[in-house]
Amino acid sequence: MSITLDSKTPTGPLAQQWDTHRFNLKLVNPANKRKFKVIVVGTGLAGGSASATLAELGYDVHTFCFQDSPRRAHSIAAQGGINAAKNYQNDGDSVYRLFYDTIKGGDYRARESNVYRLAQVSTSIIDQCVAQGVPFAREYGGNLSNRSFGGAQVSRTFYARGQTGQQLLLGAYSALSRQVGLGTVKMHNRSEMLDLVMVNGHARGIVTRDLVSGKIETFAADAVVLATGGYGNVFFLSTNAIGSNVTATWRAHKRGALFANPCYTQIHPTCIPVSGDHQSKLTLMSESLRNDGRVWVPLEKADVGKDPRQIPEAKRDYYLERIYPAFGNLVPRDIASRAAKRMCDEGRGVGPGGLGVYLDFSDAIKRVGKHVISERYGNLFEMYQRITDESPYEVPMRIYPAVHYAMGGLWVDYNLMSNLPGLHVIGEANFSDHGANRLGASALMQGLADGYFILPYTIGNYLATSGQKKVTGDEPEFKAAVADVQKRVASLLAVKGKRSPSSFHRELGKLMWDNCGMARNAKGLQEALDRIPSLREEFWGNLNVLGDGDSYNVALEKAGRVADFMEFAELLCRDALTREESCGGHFREEYQSETGEAERNDEKFTYVAAWNYTGDVSKPELIKEPLIFEEVHPSTRSYK
């Protein structure tokens, strides 16, 4: 059974599409909204804002998170800022420019209509957050402050010190808390979604495990919203939180939801390099640092081990400024990451293992003074010093790229609904707006756009038109899903082998980073595709999870997530192998120019790769959604 994808993309002039589309959406009568129950899984920017807004509209909302409080979701760690086309700085920004920058930054692998809508609603997000009491940075005159960020040539990024994600998330959390207090949202903390329940071809509920008691429960609803974030932890080491995982979206995929563009993973250029085998995660240093820091490596290999302060100016290679004079240190993330890798591959990398480049603030300190740099980046410098024991005021920082964000995710149409009726996917968990590469300060924008201003309208259309009977949770489909989950938990406990879940996760992550990381090639990907199934086999034959399923069991939680990564990793590599071009975060070594720049193949690959689960994780079916560009002309991204 093959699937035909309908993106429900509106027609007509781009600027009016969202307006027209909203008008055509069916509405739910205000008095009837409380009769519709909506499940939201995840409480980051997308899930938190969607839960609050749906409850304000009158829906009966049930929200789930695996952390101890909705305020912990990993959106909280975003540092740099949030983009919006306000043009407050009078520097020529506009909705159209933000749209253009985003679609170009995504290497022309996103839908025009989605990206335009994102740029349109960006301005409302700022107004909303200000009204909630989010303490954005201000100028002395009292107006909102902006900075230029991550490859943008206008200042459109709003920020709250280096804690923008935290402040926006706490804003959404405050709105959510208000609704919980009013009794319109029922919050389920420390509760992990382990399966999706389909009834009559529609998504009607979820199966969860209470992480404290171990109890397996079902929840029935009229629609399900997944806001469960990205899958970067398939690489084991990433900037994601330790708990971030692919389980909810992967379980939905195995119930029929298409997984789109999994090979589009973003490698962030400014992270603290790995210090040893014990490392459990990588820490991001906001790329706002590149506004004042200059990136360099020694010109000659012989200088690699020297104290950087002793290397004279003439012996330094400020390679970003040299190769990309127009954008310099501010080139987009994928470009900066690959350039750092090239320098290290040439043997000019610094620090342990030669996997690092310098980010130097000495010129900026000379220019504006230490106090100004401290005001701008003080908290980041302190964080760096705590981890590395070196002061960036004295010695240049060492940075290296690390896995950061997943552009791929579950396929959704213009209404943010997956191919499974009733299953909506928002924020990083979907694939929709960033194409093959996300620009800095755009993740917060997309999460809040989806949750505050898009899903609350589009989900109404589904609820008003789905025509499904109410379900109670007693239907055979629910019982079957519970039985599946119980069996799965029992089988993880039953292996009784020798190796911990973490040791498997580490091995899988290393394989993925080596063969499917910053640069990929057919041979390496094929090797990964050969090795993942045998690693998975070893996992199911030699896993060791102590304790039982009826109590708080951290090893069991971890094992379930690793089991899903073991399957998902194969799909990611297969997607990367199939996409025989280099675009955005996906770089295939076979497809590059003489100077090492990425080469797209628009003729063959201007499509979304949506993968269908066929019952065998090694044999997924590829379904293509062609991307049509009517407004912009895909060109080679040049930042030179």
Next chain:
Amino acid sequence: MNLTLKIWRQKDKATPGKFETYDAKDISPDMSFLEMLDVVSERAQANGQEPCAFDHDCREGICGMCSLVINGVPHGPEAATTTCQLHMRKFKDGDNIVIEPWRASAFPVLRDLVVDRSAFDRIQQKGGFVSINTGGTPDGNAIPISKKEADLAMDAASCIGCGACVAACKNASAMLFVGAKVSQYMHLPQGQAERSRRVLAMVEQHDAEGFGACSNFQECEAVCPKEISVRVIAEMNRDYLRAALVGTDA
């Protein structure tokens, strides 16, 4: 480095817990404290012992999920640092390290070092917000806010809700946590409409959860990983007094 750990182990809320001793051998000074615990847990697991449960998530000092009282000090010996950002170079070879959960009756232990902090959520639900719905808000620049006030609001808003303030306080008071939220909104024009109602409702819930009163020892400020100043408690007390005298309409 080689260390000896005494870790609190407790099966669940109902079962009494006890300290168990673990040898932590060959620990790298570059490890974070939680990475050290990962390594010790991994080794214990290989010997048939269930890994020790502790709360953690972002491991970059911002989500507020990690906790741990380390040698009697919430988040350990380094000032302005969460446990996940504490590194082993702050300890010496041969050290004994005692690791306990947050101790407060309002934070019951769920397992080992994991406590239930949902009381903080319930306090927030009583008034830690501006009562506006999504949409229909004025332009972001329509309300000018002086840089000074915005900075004061931001200082308070940087609270990560970890609960170290409670763990450090001999009264298990959460006044620093409540004060931080009250102060954030107090310094912003958006927070004025509900100013009195907010402070009364949040303090009432704080007391109902079983947190104690503040007796100005300022231990909370000393351990706060985000260096929230006790100024926010003073501001909250002043606002509380004012609201209690003049009522919620003022």
